[in-house]
Amino acid sequence: MTSRRQFIQLLPIAAGTLAAARPAFAQAPMVDEKSPQATALGYVADAAKADKAKYKQYAAGQLCSNCALFQGKAADAAGGCGIFPGKQVAAKGWCSAYAKKA
Numbered sequence: 001m002t003s004r005r006q007f008i009q010l011l012p013i014a015a016g017t018l019a020a021a022r023p024a025f026a027q028a029p030m031v032d033e034k035s036p037q038a039t040a041l042g043y044v045a046d047a048a049k050a051d052k053a054k055y056k057q058y059a060a061g062q063l064c065s066n067c068a069l070f071q072g073k074a075a076d077a078a079g080g081c082g083i084f085p086g087k088q089v090a091a092k093g094w095c096s097a098y099a100k101k102a
Contacts, residue, residue, distance in 0.1 A: 030078065031087045038095070041083065047094035055096050065091035068099040 031038050033045060042055050050058045064070050064081065070089070072079015078088040083097050 028080065028086055028088045031081070031084045031089050031093075037084065041095040041097055043084075043089070043093060043095035045090040045093045047092055050094045057096065057098075058094065062094055062098050062100075063091065064089045064093040064095075064098075066101055067097075068101045069097065070101075 044050050047063050052058055065074050069082040070079050076091055078090050081089045
């Protein structure tokens with residue numbers, strides 16, 4: 001059994017561990033459409049605004065939420081993407097790396 005003194009000695013260690021784990025729960029930032037990588041891939045947060053003249057492979061109904069690279073749930077407003085590590089993309093977005101989910 002742990003004594004009260006041992007418990008009090010463990011509190012700073014436990015608090016430090018919890019504080020260190022806190023950033024893991026923070027939400028990742030959204031991809032900036034003007035970032036070099038996003039611009040190169042034609043990423044837009046609203047698929048309706050995709051440059052259809054430049055990206056001929058775009059088709060209506062292609063959204064990040066139904067892309068194989070989207071790491072969120074279909075109902076999420078945003079989620080992670082394998083193309084933009086550490087960032088979130090809009091579920092209604094689109095980029096030229098779109099690959100239909102199986």
